[in-house]
Amino acid sequence: MTLAEILRAVDEGLPVHWQNPGYLVERPVGGDACVIRSLCTGHCIGLTWADGVTLNGKEEEFFVGDGTTLLPVM
Template sequence: MTLLEIKAAVDAGHRVHWANSGYRVNRDRLGQYLILFTRTGDAIGLTDQTGTRLNGAPDEFFIGETAEEAAQ
């Protein structure tokens, strides 16, 4: 996924993950996109300080199932 695709998916309410479902991309109340490790709450920025290069390979980001989809 590209940076723009990731941001659009998060803004649309999709669950975007990096590498595995334990890492989730969130947008905080300040508008920052973060990669959150769900078990500990630790987070890093989605991009480097320039805001242009992902902190992870583009092919490692994916959209996961929503709770409703998983229940079906």
């Protein structure tokens, strides 16, 4: 997925994952930039580098999930 496709899917409320269903792309409440959050640890990294364009991952590693990912209790 391209950056534009990822952002559009997130804004539409679709579950976008990176590498596997354990990583979810989210836009924090009140935030402009998206993050990639580990569903196991809660740790986050930016979706992009500081330039706001370069993805922290390869385009082919991002995908829209089917909505069946179970979220851990934190």
